């Protein structure tokens with residue numbers, strides 16, 4: 001089935017149509033908010049198939065990248081206590097103010113990479129004498145799995161919740177005066193959980209067209225085409241291109257699990273100030289599973305490398321190569337910011353495929 | 360991180376299932392979906408997060424061709 005969504009001939013046709021429809025559109029900026037979309041776009045050279053006036057920019061769609069320095073420092077703080085930390089692999093090498101989780105591990109900390117929160121709960125169950133903290137990052141796609149994990153968890157398990165929600169960040173960008181966006185490519189797997197209906201309010205309020213897209217090259221190209229057609233006809237609304245997976249209502253069971261355990265709160269994102277209701281923290285009833293409370297996590301003033309422009313990359317204001325450190329001081333072997341560490345970070349992706357993230 | 364990939368459910372036991380990821384078998388959790396043996400699901404960090412609808416996939420490809428012809 002995948003191969004059908006990678007058909008070169010159809011890609012050529014869509015690209016031609018995009019070029020003709022774009023002729024009288026002026027400068028257009030389309031933003032996506034998903035690291036996996038950035039991977040598809042860069043891997044298949046999709047930007048090179050678009051005319052000059054159509055910009056496809058990457059937004060705050062990489063969970064590791066938008067995690068703040070404070071959260072990284074909190075994770076390292078915990079790893080330096082006699083606590084077992086479990087984390088998804090991408091988090092390991094993100095530099096905090098004083099080293100990364102990998103450094104904490106090298107210094108004798110018990111830091112383990114897991115594939116799923118279930119693995120972490122299992123470690124807790126098998127080691128009742130130990131305290132296990134899972135670094136819970138991710139958007140709506142991942143938060144329901146954390147909720148299920150907590151439902152299953154023994155007493156010696158807790159999480160450092162770094163979960164965030166995508167629609168409030170999209171709204172924040174639309175409200176910002178210095179960011180111009182003419183249309184959004186919405187994240188397919190976040191949408192799997194929240195459904196097409198979750199974006200309708202945004203289209204109404206800000207008059208912006210949105211297309212929920214799958215992750216194959218034809219999905220993304222076709223989504224760009226649909227967006228441009230909408231822009232041309234001045235249509236505002238939400239189109240679901242990824243209907244093979246995304247339903248209008250999303251996944252009600254996952255939403256219910258997530259909402260039972262978590263509540264929203266205002267939280268900063270890397271490169272962004274506090275965004276209202278964009279973070280998830282454990283509800284009071286579940287505060288026993290909140291590592292911040294359980295271990296009285298305190299971090300001192302955070303420090304970020306001065307040259308790192310991750311924040312600007314995440315706002316879509318610059319492409320990775322516009323950061324002076326890109327590919328010289330900062331590279332995957334020696335990452336300065338999370339956008340280079342994460343497999344979904346725009347800087348890391350641009351580096352891997354030898355692209356500047358522009359074309 | 361938000362990477363999620365399709366797999367086919369081979370066997371179900373309670374909240375867990377054995378799924379086939381293009382030849383590699385792995386145990387996954389199915390708490391978040393209503394899945395049966397033979398269903399294709401999208402799996403993220405060890406959890407099936409939604410069922411995949413083959414007919415919709417065919418439909419989307421058909422739409423693509425139709426819209427592109429008329430556009």
Ligand code: SF4
Pocket residue numbers: 307308309310311313320323324325326327330331335336337338339340341347
């Ligand atoms: S290239 Fe490195 S230093 Fe520059 S913005 Fe990206 S992660 Fe930060």
